[in-house]
Amino acid sequence: FLLIRSFFFDSGKSWVRNDACAQLDKIIDVMVNHPEVRVEMTFHSDSRGTERYNLDLSKQRAEEVAAYLLKSGIGKNRIVARFVGEGQLLNDCGNLADCDELLHQINRTAEFRFLLD
Secondary structure (H helix, E strand, O other): OOEEOOOEOOOOOOOOOHHHHHHHHHHHHHHHHOOOEEEEEEEEOOOOOOHHHHHHHHHHHHHHHHHHHHHOOOOHHHEEEEEEEOOOOOOOOOOOOOOOHHHHHHHOEEEEEEEEO
């Protein structure tokens, strides 16, 4: 599998940013050229807000990205989406940590893995 982590969201938002569209288009290209490949996506959030809010936000992000892939012709059976909210932070910027915006941004991401059946 290949792990991609350079995919970010704005704080409190679920829409796909323009820079993220470029990343998604690369993923779509791989999937179109390799129909045996599935993609597993894991959506994270930063720790600001309640755990429930962040879990819901990461779910909304998963739905937005899945819709983008589906609209591009990728079959639903080739997309696995997980959402973890703030449950799997990628750094130490938990609820009580004093982190700057750049460190919080690292947690507002999605991980993509290509899987072979």
